[in-house]
Amino acid sequence: MTIKLNSKVTYLFKKREFGIFLFILILLAVFGTLEPRFFRSDNLSAILSSVGILMVVGAGQTLVIVTRNIDLSVGSTLGMAAMVMGMVARENPDFPIFGLIVIAMIVGGLCGLLNGLLVSYGKIPAIIATLGTLAIIRGAVFLVSDNVQIDPNDVPQGIINLATTSPIGIPWLLIFAFLSIILVWYVSSKTLLGKRIYAVGSNPEGAISRGLSFNKITIMVFVFVGVLAGLGGVLYTARYATINPADVGRGLEFDVISAVVIGGTNIFGGSGTALGTALGCILIGILSNGLTVVGVSPFWKACATGFLILAAVAIDNSVRKRQEQNFLLAIRNQRTVK
Amino acid sequence: MIYGSLGSEYFLDPSSIIFNTGRYIEIGLLALALTFVIINGDIDLSVASTLAASAGVLAKLFESGVPIFWCCVASIFTGLVLGLINGLIVIKLGLPSLVVTLATLALYRGLTQVILGDGVVANYPENFVGFDQRLVIGGNPGLPAPLALFIVAAIIFYYILHRSNYGLKNIMSGSNPSSSNFSGISVNRVRLLAFALSGTVAGICAVMITSRLGSTISNVGLGLELLAITAVVLGGTDIFGGRGAISGTVVALFAIMAVREALVIQDINGQVQDAAIGLLLILTVLVPQIRSYYVEKRNRRKRFNEAQSRT
Numbered sequence: 001m002t003i004k005l006n007s008k009v010t011y012l013f014k015k016r017e018f019g020i021f022l023f024i025l026i027l028l029a030v031f032g033t034l035e036p037r038f039f040r041s042d043n044l045s046a047i048l049s050s051v052g053i054l055m056v057v058g059a060g061q062t063l064v065i066v067t068r069n070i071d072l073s074v075g076s077t078l079g080m081a082a083m084v085m086g087m088v089a090r091e092n093p094d095f096p097i098f099g100l101i102v103i104a105m106i107v108g109g110l111c112g113l114l115n116g117l118l119v120s121y122g123k124i125p126a127i128i129a130t131l132g133t134l135a136i137i138r139g140a141v142f143l144v145s146d147n148v149q150i151d152p153n154d155v156p157q158g159i160i161n162l163a164t165t166s167p168i169g170i171p172w173l174l175i176f177a178f179l180s181i182i183l184v185w186y187v188s189s190k191t192l193l194g195k196r197i198y199a200v201g202s203n204p205e206g207a208i209s210r211g212l213s214f215n216k217i218t219i220m221v222f223v224f225v226g227v228l229a230g231l232g233g234v235l236y237t238a239r240y241a242t243i244n245p246a247d248v249g250r251g252l253e254f255d256v257i258s259a260v261v262i263g264g265t266n267i268f269g270g271s272g273t274a275l276g277t278a279l280g281c282i283l284i285g286i287l288s289n290g291l292t293v294v295g296v297s298p299f300w301k302a303c304a305t306g307f308l309i310l311a312a313v314a315i316d317n318s319v320r321k322r323q324e325q326n327f328l329l330a331i332r333n334q335r336t337v338k
Numbered sequence: 339m340i341y342g343s344l345g346s347e348y349f350l351d352p353s354s355i356i357f358n359t360g361r362y363i364e365i366g367l368l369a370l371a372l373t374f375v376i377i378n379g380d381i382d383l384s385v386a387s388t389l390a391a392s393a394g395v396l397a398k399l400f401e402s403g404v405p406i407f408w409c410c411v412a413s414i415f416t417g418l419v420l421g422l423i424n425g426l427i428v429i430k431l432g433l434p435s436l437v438v439t440l441a442t443l444a445l446y447r448g449l450t451q452v453i454l455g456d457g458v459v460a461n462y463p464e465n466f467v468g469f470d471q472r473l474v475i476g477g478n479p480g481l482p483a484p485l486a487l488f489i490v491a492a493i494i495f496y497y498i499l500h501r502s503n504y505g506l507k508n509i510m511s512g513s514n515p516s517s518s519n520f521s522g523i524s525v526n527r528v529r530l531l532a533f534a535l536s537g538t539v540a541g542i543c544a545v546m547i548t549s550r551l552g553s554t555i556s557n558v559g560l561g562l563e564l565l566a567i568t569a570v571v572l573g574g575t576d577i578f579g580g581r582g583a584i585s586g587t588v589v590a591l592f593a594i595m596a597v598r599e600a601l602v603i604q605d606i607n608g609q610v611q612d613a614a615i616g617l618l619l620i621l622t623v624l625v626p627q628i629r630s631y632y633v634e635k636r637n638r639r640k641r642f643n644e645a646q647s648r649t
Contacts, residue, residue, distance in 0.1 A: 124623045125577050127381075127436070131564065132616035139613020147607060246609065257440065267437050299451035299556075306445030310427065313437050 016264040016316070020279040024286060031290035038293050045171075049163055049239050051285035052177035055278055057232045057252065058259045059180040060225030062277045063188070065260055067201045067221050068269030069119060069126035074229045074256055076137035077111040078249035081233030083141050086150035086243045089159070097158035105230040111137055112226015116219035134253070145245045152241035163238035173235050180228055185274035197221060202270030258305055259284050262312040283308070359595065360550060363484035364389075364543040365562060366591045369569035370495045371539035373587050374532040376570050377499075377512045379579025380435035382536045384424060386562040387446035392416040392544035394450040397459035397554035406466050413548075414541035420446060421537015425530040443563070451556045460553035469549035484546065496584040508532065513580030568619050569594055593618070 031038045057074050064071045081104040088103055089095055111133070118129040152160075162172040188194040199207040200217050208214050232252075237243055263280030265272025287308070288301050368385050375382045396413035400406060424442055428435045472483045499505035511518040511525040519525050548554055571577055572593065573586030594615060601611045 118620060118624070122620075122624050123627050124620065128571055128577055128623055129620060131567070132620040135564075135609075135612040135616030136620070137613075139607075139610040139616070142607050142609045142613075254440075254444070258444075261437055261440075267434050297452070297455075299448060299455065302444040302448030302451065304448070306441040306443070306448060309437060309441035309444070310433075313433050313441075314431050317431060317433055 016319070017273065017275050017279055019315070020263065020276065020283060024279065024283050027283070027286050027290060031286070031294055034294045038290060043289070043293060047285050047289045049171070049173055049235075050289070051281050052171075052173045053232050053235050053239065054252075054255055054259055054281040054285065055177040056180045056228050056235060057225070057256050058263075058277045058281050059184040059274060060221075060228035061256050061260050062184060062263070062265050062272050062274060063197055063221045064126075064225050065257075065265050065267060066188075066269055066272045067197055067218060068204065069218065069221070070130065070257070070267075071112075071115060071222065071225050072127065072130040072253045072257075073111065073115060073133040073137055074225060074232075075249040075252035076134050076141065077108050077226055077229040078233045078236060078252060079141050079243075079245070080111055080137050080144070081105070081108040081230035082237050082243050082248050083145050083150070083233075083245060085159075085233060086155060086237060087145065089156050090150060090154040093156065095156070097156065097162075100156070100159065101231070101234050104234045105227045108230020108233065109223050109227040112223040112229070113219065115226065116222030119222065120215035120218040138250075141245045141248070147245055149245060150237075150243035155237055155241050155243075159234065159238050160241055161238070162235065173238060176231060176235060180231070181274050181278045184277075188274060193220075198270060255284055255305075258309050261309055264312070264316060266316070267313075359485045359488075360482060362591060362595045362598075363488045364547050364559070365565045365569060365594075366488050366588070367491055367539050367543050367546075368536070368562060368566040369573075369587050369591055370491060370584065371532075371536040372566050372570050373495070373573070373575055373582055373584060374499065374508055375435075375536050376567075376575050376577060377508055377579055377582040378529050378532050379512050379515070380428065380529060380532065381439060381567070381577075382421075382424060382435065382533060383439040383563050383567075384420075384442040384446055385536055385540045385566060386559045387443045387450070388417055388420045388424075388537050388540035389544045389547065389559040389562065390450040390556065391420060391446040391453070392541040393548050393554050393558050394453040394556065396544060396548055398453050400462065401459055406463055410545045413544050414538060417541020417544065418534055418538045421534045421540070422530070424537065425533030428533065429526045429530055447556075447560075450558075454554065454556040456556075458553050458555050462548070462552055467549055467552040469546060484550075487546075492584060492588050499582075499584050504528070504531070509580065509582075512582075565594065565615070568615055572619055572622050574622075 037043065057078065061071060061074060084107045085100050085104040089100055115126075115130055115133055118124050118133070119126045122129065162176075164171055166172050166175060188197065196207070196212050196217055197220075199210075200212060200214055204214060229249075233249070236249060259280035260272070260277050261267060261280070262283060263272070263276030263278070265276065284305065287304055291301050291304065292298055368389070372382060372385060392413040395416045396409045399409045399412055404412075420442070424435075424439055427433060427438050427442075469483055473481060497505075499508065507518070507523045507528050510521075511523055511528045515525050543559075547559060551558070569590045570582070570587055572590035573583070573588070574590075575582030575586060597614055597618060598611050601614060
C-alpha cells in the first residue's frame with residue numbers, strides 16, 4: 001500500500017505540469033504577501049482576461065509546435081481578423097454577434113490556410129514562411145483598413161459584453177479559452193487525428209512511410225491555429241474595444257510561443273500537452289501583472305520572461321536526458337539478467 | 339528598381355543611392371555575421387537585443403564620464419560577452435538555439451531597459467556623432483564611411499568563409515555535424531565562435547548606430563533581427579545549415595535596400611514596406627521549389643515517353 005501511494009506521489013512530482021503548478025502557487029504567494037491588492041477581484045479578472053486571449057491562441061500554437069512547425073504570424077492573423085470583423089460591424093451595426101465571430105474565425109482560418117499551403121505544398125520551412133506572412137498580413141491589415149482605427153463606439157456592445165458578461169457567472173472570454181484548451185486536450189489525447197499529429201511531429205519520415213498525409217495534417221494544424229487566432233481577435237476586441245492597425249496583436253507571437261515552451265512543448269516537435277500550455281499562459285499572465293502590481297519596474301518583465309524560458313527548457317532537457325539514460329540502463333539490465 | 343526610378347527622378351541619383359546606404363549598413367553587418375551562425379544550422383534571434391544592450395552599456399558609461407573611446411571598446415566587448423553567453427548556453431546545455439536566443443532576445447532587451455530606463459542619452463561629442471555623414475573618399479558622389487566599412491567587412495568575411503580553414507570547418511559542421519566531429523573538427527568550438535562573432539558584430543553595430551543617431555534609447559534597433567535574417571535567407575543560405583555564401587547575403591542586402599527605398603520614395607507606409615520584404619522572402623524560397631517541381635515533372639514525362647517508345 002505504502003509503495004503504491006509512494007509511486008503515485010512521485011508520479012505526480014515527476015509530471016512536468018505539476019512543477020509549473022507549484023511555481024504558479026509560489027508566485028501567487030509571493031505577490032500576494034508583497035501586495036495584498038494583488039488578490040482584489042478587479043486585478044484577478046484583468047489577469048484572467050489577458051490569460052484567456054493567450055490561452056485561445058496558445059492552444060492552437062501547441063499543435064503547430066507539436067508537428068515540428070512554428071507559427072510566428074499569429075499576432076498579425078489576430079489583428080487581421082479583428083480588423084475585418086470591426087469593419088463589418090462598423091458598416092452594418094445590426095449584424096448579429098454570432099455572425100461577426102464566424103467572420104473573424106473564417107478570416108483567421110484563411111490566413112492559417114495560406115501558412116499551411118506555403119509550409120506543406122510550398123515546402124518552405126515554417127519559421128521562414130511565417131516570418132514572411134507575419135509582415136505580409138500586418139501590411140494587409142494596413143491596406144484593408146486604410147490605416148484608420150476602429151473606435152470603441154463602432155464596436156457593437158454585444159462583442160464588448162463577451163469580456164464581462166455570461167450566462168453562468170464566468171465571462172464568455174474565459175469560456176472560449178477553456179473550450180479551446182479542452183478541445184486541444186480532447187483531440188490530442190482521445191482521437192486518432194491527435195495520434196497522427198503527434199506521429200508526424202515525432203517522426204515525419206516514419207509517419208509518411210506509414211501512409212499519413214504530411215501535407216494534410218500540416219495544413220490542418222495551421223488552419224486550426226488561424227481559426228483560434230481569429231477567435232482571439234474577437235476576444236481582443238471585446239477586451240480593448242479599440243482596433244488600431246499598428247497595435248492589434250503586435251508581439252503576441254512572443255508571449256504565445258513563450259507560454260507554449262514554458263508549458264513543456266518540445267520545440268522540435270512530438271511532445272506537448274494542452275494542460276501545460278494553459279499553465280504556461282497563466283504563469284506568464286501572473287508574472288507580468290504581478291511585477292507591475294508589486295511595483296517592480298515593468299522593464300524587468302522582459303528579463304523575467306527570457307529567464308523563465310531558459311530555465312524551462314534547461315530543466316526539460318536535463319529531465320529528458322536522465323529518462324533516456326534510465327531507459328538505456330533498464331535495457332542493459334534486462335540483457336544481463338537473461 | 340524600375341518601379342522606384344519611375345517614382346522619383348532622384349532614385350537613381352548616385353549620391354542618393356550611396357547616402358541611403360547608411361541606414362542599412364548595420365543590417366548588412368549583422369547579416370554577414372549571421373550567415374556564419376545560420377550555416378552552422380543555428381540561429382541567433384537576439385542580435386538586435388545584443389546590439390541594444392551594447393548601446394546601453396556605451397550610453398551608461400558615457401554618462402558617467404568615461405572617455406568615448408573606452409565606451410566604444412566596452413560596447414564591443416559587451417557584444418562579445420553576450421554572444422559567448424548565447425553560444426555557451428546552446429552548446430553546454432545542448433538546447434536548441436531557436437529557443438535560447440528567443441529567450442535572450444527578451445532577456446537582453448530587458449537588460450537594456452533596466453540599464454537605460456525611460457531616459458535618453460544624447461550630447462555625444464562632435465567628433466563621435468555623424469559617422470555616416472563622413473566620407474572616406476571625397477568628391478561627388480564620394481564614398482561614405484559606413485559603406486566603406488561594409489565593403490571591407492564583406493571582403494574579410496568572404497575570405498573567412500570561402501578561403502580560410504575556419505570557413506571550411508563552418509560549412510562542414512553545418513552540413514553534417516556528426517561526421518565532422520568524427521573527422522576531427524570541434525563542431526562545438528566552431529559554433530561557439532560563430533555566436534561570439536555575431537555578438538561582437540552586434541557590439542560594433544551598436545557603436546555605429548549610436549554615432550549615426552546621436553542618441554540612445556532602450557528600443558534602439560528593435561526588429562533589426564528580422565531584416566538581418568531576411569537578408570541572409572534571401573541570399574540563399576540554407577536555414578537548416580550547411581550551405582551559404584557571403585556574396586548572396588551582400589546581394590540580398592542591396593535588394594532589400596532597393597525595395598525599401600523604392601517604396602519610401604512612393605511614400606508608402608512602413609508596414610507595407612515590411613510586407614513587401616516578407617513577400618520577397620517567401621517568393622525567393624517558393625519560386626525555386628515550383629521550378630524544380632515542374633522540371634521534375636517534365637523529366638518524369640520524358641522518361642515515361644522513352645519507356646513507351648521502347649516498348
